[in-house]
Amino acid sequence: MLQEKASTVTDEHVSRLQTGGETDLLPDQSRLGLSTAPTVPSSTEPDQNIENIKVVLHERELWKKFHEAGTEMIITKAGRRMFPSYKVKMTGMNPKTKYILLIDVVPADDHRYKFCDNKWMVAGKAEPAMPGRLYVHPDSPATGAHWMRQLVSFQKLKLTNNHLDPFGHIILNSMHKYQPRLHIVKADENNAFGSKNTAYCTHVFHETAFISVTSYQNHKITQLKIENNPFAKGFRGSEEGDLRVSRLQGKEYPVISKNMVRQRLISTHSHLAGKLGAGVLAGHPQVLSSYQYDTGVPLSNPDSQDPISTHFPQSRDPNLLYHCFKHRDNGRHLELGCKRSYLETSTAVSDEHYFRSPPSYESPLLSHPYRTEAITSREACMYGGMETESGSGAADADDLTNSPSINCNMWATVQPYPRYGMEGVPYQPFTAHFTNSATVAPVVPHPASSVVSRPQADLGVYNSAAVQRGLPVIPPSTSSSSSSPSFPGSRDSSGHPPLYHRKPGSPLLPHRDFSSYSTQGTISIREQAYQYQVGLSSTGSNWTDNKSKFTS
DNA sequence: TCAGCTGGCACCTTTGAAGGGT
């Protein structure tokens, strides 16, 4: 069956599926106490497969322009929108099937960067990852017809560097490189996301990678933003812009900003050299071949010291990488990988809302429970994570059966560390993703994530019941040590900001453990503009504790 | 000393309410 499905995708992807697959998966299955699941007959697929969904990045050419210059995204305490905004055109969906669209932003590597000599250079090791968050499109869940009707826009997604951000914006570290990812989750027949037969796939457009900054470093990026962003119209016109500055300062002559001077001087002396020496600029596909974030492959270029060219790793396919997974009852699921390229664009927009995903560095697929607490904002409500055993925190019956709510399992934020080091440490394939259909276990789009035997585990991290009602949920004592704050700024039970809490000695190993959490809960989306917080990082002991739950 | 961050600023677009006309 896998092969049949794989036939619809590129050979390369098929190859990857096989490469990363079963042999690597088995150990985790064994460790987690998972038995090999029977193959799921393809005949059980009633409708279009989720892996057949095509996603086209809107304004791809614009994205490429930025990418080639080395995209930078401003992050502020209050949150800053991305520009270009993330918009996609969906096709190939089942018009009647409901889907959930989410975006997360994951570290592209474990480096910190600095802008030097008109190019980005590695400046050291990355700071601890921020608590992962997911931004769920507010229309979710919606039918395929709805998503395909018009352009799906995530323009209201905001980035922040505020570790305690209460608005649910995606938290990032400044001067770090990130990769946005789009996740498409299929709600099952009961609108229960992740409850049964849940499938999802992840799409990664390499040209959307960016480096987060608190102020623009590259003058080229500044100009691109000004030229293309309507809100920056006031700064348009290179010369006029300077004139405007002079007017603002009550001067009759143009005032050239320090930054401009610096940039122009640098450009004059270094730009050409930078391009030639770096093998052209960042957006060039030939630069990297290992950008496979979605599949767990390191995003970073082994030779990360290479300036700009290495800052935006390229996938072998310069267009798109994505993988698909099919979840089945009893932990059976199909796992499909695909890789396609798209070039189309379209127009239209909509709203969205946020999700909170697990800390990327420690619990990619953290199903780790969190206490919930609704926080209102203009367009989104963020819920703190909660921890409950599945089934606990019963939700309103009507909500569960009649509303478009979904039992959303938390999405794991890919953890780039520590597998992709500057040293080019071999990446451990996202094994679970590439197992064949006969033994698939739910897997999260996380490099190190492993299998989960339970249907919801793959995506799971939320307890839908509690979230649906927006009620705080007190995590069971057994895992309370990894309690999740009601909001980003809250602290765990030990009084430490979860964000930075890292399991000593095993920064990224938790990936596997993380998967074990995924079975603990689901999250439900009932209304638009809800933001969910998936838990903050858990303590190392929690990982152990939780893992043990599923290994027995 | 300096790179990075913050808050305030002016300018601009977007959004939605209010009002008037058909």
Add this chain to the structure above:
DNA sequence: AACCCTTCAAAGGTGCCAGCTG
């Protein structure tokens, strides 16, 4: 009463800059 269109103000999104911080 129900639309449709225009106007207007408020809200919010920009990059820039001076000052602050570690």
